Each structure stands twice: as structure tokens, then as C-alpha cells.
Amino acid sequence: MTSLPRLSPATLATLSAGGLDPAVRPLAALDRDAxxxxxxxxxxxxxxAHQAVFTEQAATLTGDDRWGIVGVTQRSASVRxxxxxxxxxxxxxxxxxxxxxxxxxxAVRDVLFPAEDTARVLECVAAASTHIVSLTVTEKGxxxxxGGGPDLADAALAFDLEVLAKEIDGSTADASxxxxxxxxxxxxxxxRRWRGDAQPITVVxxxxxxDNGPTVERLVYAILEVSPAAGAVEFxxxxxxxxAFPATMVDRIxxxxxxxxxxxxxxxxxxxxxxxxxxxxxxxWVIEDRFTGPHPAWEDAGATFTDHVAPYEHAKLRILxxxxxxxxxxxxxxGHALIADAVADPExxxxxxxxxxDDAIPxxxxxxxxxxxxxxxxxxxxxxxxxIGHTTVQIAMDGSQKVPIRFLATARDRLDAGxxxxxxxxxxxxxxxxVRACAQGELVVxxxxxxxxxxxxxxxxxxxxxxxxxxxxxxxxxxxxxxAALAEDDRWRHAVSAAVRDVAALVATASAVNSAxxxx
Numbered sequence: 001m002t003s004l005p006r007l008s009p010a011t012l013a014t015l016s017a018g019g020l021d022p023a024v025r026p027l028a029a030l031d032r033d034a035x036x037x038x039x040x041x042x043x044x045x046x047x048x049a050h051q052a053v054f055t056e057q058a059a060t061l062t063g064d065d066r067w068g069i070v071g072v073t074q075r076s077a078s079v080r081x082x083x084x085x086x087x088x089x090x091x092x093x094x095x096x097x098x099x100x101x102x103x104x105x106x107a108v109r110d111v112l113f114p115a116e117d118t119a120r121v122l123e124c125v126a127a128a129s130t131h132i133v134s135l136t137v138t139e140k141g142x143x144x145x146x147g148g149g150p151d152l153a154d155a156a157l158a159f160d161l162e163v164l165a166k167e168i169d170g171s172t173a174d175a176s177x178x179x180x181x182x183x184x185x186x187x188x189x190x191x192r193r194w195r196g197d198a199q200p201i202t203v204v205x206x207x208x209x210x211d212n213g214p215t216v217e218r219l220v221y222a223i224l225e226v227s228p229a230a231g232a233v234e235f236x237x238x239x240x241x242x243x244a245f246p247a248t249m250v251d252r253i254x255x256x257x258x259x260x261x262x263x264x265x266x267x268x269x270x271x272x273x274x275x276x277x278x279x280x281x282x283x284x285w286v287i288e289d290r291f292t293g294p295h296p297a298w299e300d301a302g303a304t305f306t307d308h309v310a311p312y313e314h315a316k317l318r319i320l321x322x323x324x325x326x327x328x329x330x331x332x333x334x335g336h337a338l339i340a341d342a343v344a345d346p347e348x349x350x351x352x353x354x355x356x357x358d359d360a361i362p363x364x365x366x367x368x369x370x371x372x373x374x375x376x377x378x379x380x381x382x383x384x385x386x387x388i389g390h391t392t393v394q395i396a397m398d399g400s401q402k403v404p405i406r407f408l409a410t411a412r413d414r415l416d417a418g419x420x421x422x423x424x425x426x427x428x429x430x431x432x433x434x435v436r437a438c439a440q441g442e443l444v445v446x447x448x449x450x451x452x453x454x455x456x457x458x459x460x461x462x463x464x465x466x467x468x469x470x471x472x473x474x475x476x477x478x479x480x481x482x483x484a485a486l487a488e489d490d491r492w493r494h495a496v497s498a499a500v501r502d503v504a505a506l507v508a509t510a511s512a513v514n515s516a517x518x519x520x
Contacts, residue, residue: 004266007086007273012104021268025103027089028060035129036068036109037296039121039189041182042137043071043079043111049092049254049279051134051206056107057301067296068109070124072117074137074182080111082274090275093257093265095387102268114185119176125189126196131293133189134204135216136250137182139401140455141207142219146480149222150183160184161223167191168229187220190243194235200242200292206250208321210405211310213288217245246288247309249316253280253382255390280388282378286312315370318360320379322406322427323352327383328395329430330503333437334510337446339395340386347506352380355423363413393445397453399431400460400481407431412486420491422499429499432475433507436464456480468504472497 005011012027020026038055040047055067073079083090088108094101112121125133135141143150143157151157160181163174168191175192179185186203193201205212224236254277261278285303299305304312324339330351331342342348356376364372407427414421437443438452439461454460456478463474476487476496486492 004270004272007089007091007269007271007275009087009089011271012089015270021102021270023099023101023268025101027104027106028056028063030059030063030106031065032068032087032106032109034065034068035127036070036124037066037129037294038069038132038134039072039124039130040069041072041133041135041186042074042141043069043108044074044136045257045277046250046252046254047071047134047136047206048090048105048108048275049277050250050252050283050285051136051204052105052107053092053103053283054285054298054301054303055296056103056105058296058298059107061300062297064297066129066294067107069107070121070130071108071111072121072185073111073113074141077113077116079275080113083108083111086273086275089273090277091265091269091273093261093268093276093278094281095261095278095389096281096385097387100264100268100387102265104269115178118178118185118188121179121185122175122189122192125201126192126198128198130201131199132202132204132295133186134206135182135186136206138207138398139209139405140398141182142209142216143181143183144219146483148215148218150219150226152226154181156180157184160188161227164188164191164223165227165229165232167195168227168231168235170195170231183216183219183223187223190239191235194238194242200244202244202246202291202293202295204246204248204287206248208250208317208402208405210313210317210409211247212313213245213247220245242292244290244292246290247313248288249284249286249309249313251284251316251320252282253385253388253390254278255388256394258389261389278388280382280385282382284316311364311366311370314364315372315375317405318363318410319356319372319376321402322360322410322424323355323379324383324395325399325402325406326355326427326430327352328392329399329427329434330506332392332396332443332445332450333430333434333503333507335445336392338386339383339390339392340388342392343380343383349380351423351426352383355427359410359414359421359423362417362419363410393450393453396434398455399435400454400456400478403428403431403481408482408486411492415486415489415491420495422495425492425495425499426503428496429472429503432464432471432496432500433468433503435460435475436468436471439464468500472500 145151289305327342336342411421411424443450
């Protein structure tokens with residue numbers, strides 16, 4: 001790529017003086033040095049393309065500069081190293097078949113890496129100016145056991161809870177000890193706020209967990225119930241009185257950023273941007289109106305505040321996320337690198353429609369104000385947006401965490417209603433075959449072998465090993481994914497077994513490159 005100056009306030013000022021490309025949305029004139037009001041755990045691409053954009057737009061519309069974001073990374077310092085030299089500035093490249101637009105975002109004021117900056121994270125959450133802690137740490141980031149409680153066998157969580165117990169009881173000696181889990185870091189930070197007699201605070205969970213805020217709230221109290229700290233009960237009482245965990249639903253497709261995306265952004269802006277993220281035009285945020293203090297005017301930026309998030313959440317998880325995951329697994333097995341290619345495949349498109357119409361929509365019950373048929377069409381249209389380059393392999397990762405939420409909840413509801421969910425069985429079968437193909441090194445997409453990316457990769461690989469003929473039974477025995485009540489339901493077992501055969505045959509008709517993925 002052509003060498004260009006790196007995005008920064010000074011570079012942006014120079015470029016703005018010369019006139020920005022009409023496809024670039026500039027920053028508003030706000031006080032970027034004001035004390036931040038939000039600490040966000042998990043400042044990956046999705047947060048930067050979603051909640052940070054809503055926050056930037058709300059500040060632009062209202063002139064309220066209290067809502068700068070302190071972003072906290074997870075496993076690496078890469079986002080910190082991308083954004084800090086740019087003073088937190090970055091672009092969101094919005095792609096559609098109609099063209100490209102670049103939105104400049106300045107909501108991020110600082111980025112911290114817990115391995116080096118845990119003490120500063122605790123200080124930021126404890127600050128009186130902070131009113132919100134938000135999270136996007138993925139489903140696996142909460143370290144939950146299959147039943148939903150804390151996974152006390154998880155070494156990172158166990159380490160954090162030992163430090164937490166000391167801090168609840170007043171010790172500050174370990175403040176600089178790095179947290180090893182997001183939920184542990186959250187609890188340590190809330191402890192610091194409690195110890196500092198700060199004002200109430202709201203925890204806004206933005207991950208694809210069913211009933212996400214209340215789910216994490218229950219997890220927090222479950223952790224405190226097993227804490228040996230003498231002050232755990234008092235701390236829990238403060239949490240109940242001073243901390244809210246509203247439910248949310250977030251929606252925007254955010255693919256991985258490529259060199260081609262960076263080249264497009266450079267051409268529009270005239271500067272290089274190490275923190276660039278990419279997104280589709282569509283964005284949605286539904287938030288339960290349950291806060292303990294102030295919040296940005298996100299509603300002015302298009303967010304929906306409601307007393308009932310569940311109808312929106314269930315529609316998104318079952319229609320969008322469920323279909324997205326099915327297309328990822330089946331699409332990869334048929335050799336499709338992109339979701340857009342998968343949904344353009346007539347046989348997979350038919351599977352997607354059948355999954356939505358036969359199982360997802362009937363499982364939703366009361367639809368309220370949501371036009372589910374129109375939502376179905378918008379979802380399929382979004383999947384067909386080839387400009388964003390959303391890969392099947394990216395969506396397919398962490399299946400053991402997603403399958404229970406995106407597939408099994410729908411299946412259970414259909415069975416309870418007296419219907420055999422054959423479409424959901426095919427989705428589960430596609431995942432099983434994908435796991436087997438990856439684990440055996442037989443899946444190749446876009447010329448590259450696909451490695452199973454899942455926190456339970458070893459366990460799943462062991463279960464998937466062997467002929468396709470017994471795959472359904474072996475995988476249904478994995479209790480970390482399939483609860484006994486569902487796995488032992490004869491209707492479901494027969495449906496999944498039949499679906500494995502059907503999907504295997506469907507995949508076998510695809511390209512010769514991947515036909516071996518389902519052969520015995």
C-alpha cells in the first residue's frame with residue numbers, strides 16, 4: 001500500500017482543512033479530554049463498530065461530552081497498540097453493494113491491557129465520573145459451567161476469585177495483580193467502586209447470551225455465594241441496591257478487517273488507520289430501560305429503549321444468529337468461503353428459509369410489534385451483502401458455546417409444543433459434520449485447511465472421531481453441549497440421526513475439494 005500519514009488528531013486536522021471525501025463522515029467538535037463515563041471490557045471489532053458508534057453519534061447529536069470510553073482489551077494488547085498512537089481515533093468502513101462510506105469515531109479515549117493495566121482498570125471503574133461498565137467478551141468469556149453457574153474448575157476464574165476474596169475484605173495489596181478473566185475483572189472493579197463509596201453504576205452486557213444482563217447478574221451472585229470472603233454478603237447487598245444489569249440485544253454484521261478494506265479506507269481518508277473496523281449498513285440496539293444512573297442519549301442515535309427486550313432478542317437469536325450459524329457450517333462444508341456465497345447457494349438458501357419458517361418463527365410465540373416475516377427477508381438480504389466479505393469460518397468458531405443458544409433452545413421449544421424440529425436438527429447435523437471434518441483435517445475452504453476453533457475443541461474432536469454413521473449419537477452424548485433431557489428425547493435423536501445422513505449427502509454433492517469431509 002502507498003505510504004500515508006497515520007490517522008491522528010493532527011493528521012485529521014490537516015486532512016479536514018483540505019476537505020474530506022464526501023464519503024467520509026467527520027468527527028463532531030466535542031471536548032475529547034473530558035473525563036470518560038464508560039469503561040468497556042472487550043474492545044474488539046464489534047464494540048468499535050456498534051456501541052462506540054451509537055455513543056459517538058449520541059454525543060454528536062446532543063453535544064454531551066461526558067461519555068468517552070475507556071476500552072479494555074482481553075487476551076492481547078493489539079487493540080491498544082492500534083488505537084493509542086491514534087489518540088483513540090479510528091474509522092468504521094461501512095460496505096454494501098451500493099458503495100462504501102467511512103465514519104470517523106472518537107469516542108474511545110483510552111485503551112488498557114489487563115495484563116499490564118489491571119490497577120488502572122479498577123481505578124477507572126471506581127471513578128465518580130464513570131456511570132457504565134459495558135461488555136462484549138463473547139459467550140465463552142463469562143467462564144460459565146454448563147448449568148449457567150461459574151465454572152469453578154476454570155483456572156483463570158479460580159485465580160481471579162482468590163484475589164477477589166482478599167479485595168472484598170479490604171486488601172489492596174493485589175490491586176496490580178493482573179486479572180485473568182473478564183468476569184473476574186468486572187467483580188474486582190465493582191469491589192473497588194463499593195470500597196470507594198462511589199455512586200451506583202450500570203453494567204450493560206452486549207454479548208449474545210440469552211437474557212444477557214440478568215444472566216450475568218445471576219452469575220455474579222452465584223460467584224459471591226461461593227466466595228470465602230467475610231464481606232461477600234455485604235458486597236452482594238450493595239450490588240443489589242446500586243448496580244443494574246439491563247438486558248440488551250445488539251445486531252450488526254462485523255467481518256474481519258482485510259488489507260483490501262484498509263486500502264479502501266486509505267483511499268477515502270488519505271491516511272492509514274491501524275484500528276479500522278468494517279461493518280454492514282444495518283445496525284440495531286435494543287436496551288432494557290433499567291439504569292441506576294445517567295446514560296448517553298443512545299435513543300437519539302437510533303437505539304430502542306424498552307421494558308421488554310426478550311421478543312427482539314429471541315427473534316434475533318433464532319432467526320438471524322441461528323440461520324447465520326447454519327449457513328456457516330453447511331456453507332463451509334460445501335466449500336463456500338463467504339456467507340454471501342452460502343446464502344446464494346440455492347440448496348442452502350432453501351435450508352435457511354425452511355429453518356426460519358418451520359422452526360424459528362413458530363418457536364417465538366408472542367411477536368409483539370415485530371413483523372417476523374419482514375425481519376426474515378431483511379436477514380436474508382443482509383446475508384447476501386457480498387461487499388462485507390463475512391467468512392463462514394469466522395461465524396463457525398466457538399460452536400459449543402453458540403449451538404445451545406442458537407439451535408437447541410428452538411429445538412426444545414418445538415418439541416415441547418409437540419413438533420419435531422427437523423430444520424433445527426439439520427442445523428445441528430451441519431455443526432456435527434463441520435466439527436468432524438475440521439478435527440480430522442479434512443475440511444479445506446478457500447484453499448486453506450480449517451482448524452476447529454472452539455474452547456471444547458479436544459472434547460469435540462474425540463466425540464466426532466469415527467464413521468459418520470454413529471456421529472449423531474456420539475455428539476449427542478457431549479453433555480457440555482447437549483443436556484440429557486434433550487439428548488435422550490427419542491424424537492430428537494431420530495431427527496438428528498436422519499439429518500446427519502441428509503446433510504452428509506447434501507455436502508457430498510458439492511465440490512470434490514470437500515466431499516471427503518463427510519465420507520466414511
